Amino acid sequence: MKESDHTEHQRDNRRGTCVRRTGGTERKRSAREQGLRTHCDAMLGKLAQMLRLLGVDTRYDCAISGMAAYRNARSEGRLFLTRNRRLERLPGVIFIQSDKPNEQVREVEERLVIRRKEESLDSMLLTRCLVCNAVLARVSREEARPAVPFFIYQIHNEFRRCPVCRRVYWPGSHVENMLQRKGKQNI
Numbered sequence: 001m002k003e004s005d006h007t008e009h010q011r012d013n014r015r016g017t018c019v020r021r022t023g024g025t026e027r028k029r030s031a032r033e034q035g036l037r038t039h040c041d042a043m044l045g046k047l048a049q050m051l052r053l054l055g056v057d058t059r060y061d062c063a064i065s066g067m068a069a070y071r072n073a074r075s076e077g078r079l080f081l082t083r084n085r086r087l088e089r090l091p092g093v094i095f096i097q098s099d100k101p102n103e104q105v106r107e108v109e110e111r112l113v114i115r116r117k118e119e120s121l122d123s124m125l126l127t128r129c130l131v132c133n134a135v136l137a138r139v140s141r142e143e144a145r146p147a148v149p150f151f152i153y154q155i156h157n158e159f160r161r162c163p164v165c166r167r168v169y170w171p172g173s174h175v176e177n178m179l180q181r182k183g184k185q186n187i
Contacts, residue, residue, distance in 0.1 A: 036112060039073030041065055041082035046101035051108065052133055055124030059133060081108065126169050129162035136160035136169060144168050 037057045040048035042065035051058040059078060061069070070087055073080035080093045088095035094111055098104050127136055137160060144159035147168040156170045 037076065037078040038108075039069065039076070039078040039080050041069050041080070041084060041087075043083050044081055044096060044104065047081065047096065047104040047108070049130045050101055050105045052128040052130050053125060054105070055127040057128065057133065079112070126160055126171060129165060129167060129169075131167060132162060132164045134162050134164040136162055139168070144170070 035057075037059075038051060039059040040051070042060075042062050045060060045062060048058045048060035059073070059076065061072075064072060066084060066087070070080050070082070070090060070093065074092055078092075080087070080090075081096055082088070082093060083096050083099070085095070087093050094108070096104050096107055098107060128134065129136055139159050139161045141153065141157060141159060144161070145153050147161075147166075148156075148159070148170065152170060152172070156172070158171060160169045161167070162169075
């Protein structure tokens with residue numbers, strides 16, 4: 001991406017947002033524009049899944065927690081999300097206060113720019129595998145047919161497959177429920 005001479009990029013590491021200043025105006029950049037990458041501590045597995053559902057590149061390993069997970073996140077250039085109070089003051093750490101996954105997502109969205117208002121949330125949903133974080137690839141109905149229940153095959157036309165774990169995803173009720181929750185929260 002080529003920026004004009006009047007554009008500056010500044011990163012506020014404490015908040016984890018990136019601001020683009022152009023000719024006196026500024027706007028926050030979306031997760032995709034920033035290349036936002038996060039790492040959830042072992043206690044935040046549901047949050048990791050929900051961030052992946054929103055299209056955020058999120059690393060999660062339930063076997064590694066605390067300082068070891070923090071070191072992994074920093075070595076990969078990722079923001080570290082944790083509920084561990086001993087780590088909250090370290091650079092690159094976002095402390096999550098809530099223990100409820102929906103509120104945790106809201107906390108992350110308030111601290112980071114997950115998407116701009118004009119971006120379609122639909123375009124970001126189901127772009128990453130909820131299990132292994134790989135980018136999903138679109139597959140035809142015929143390719144998905146052996147991996148999905150017959151009823152799902154009959155009512156859906158859009159399917160995506162994880163190239164790593166081979167799981168197949170489709171825009172089912174879980175996506176509709178998330179869209180409804182997001183609409184109620186006005187985020």
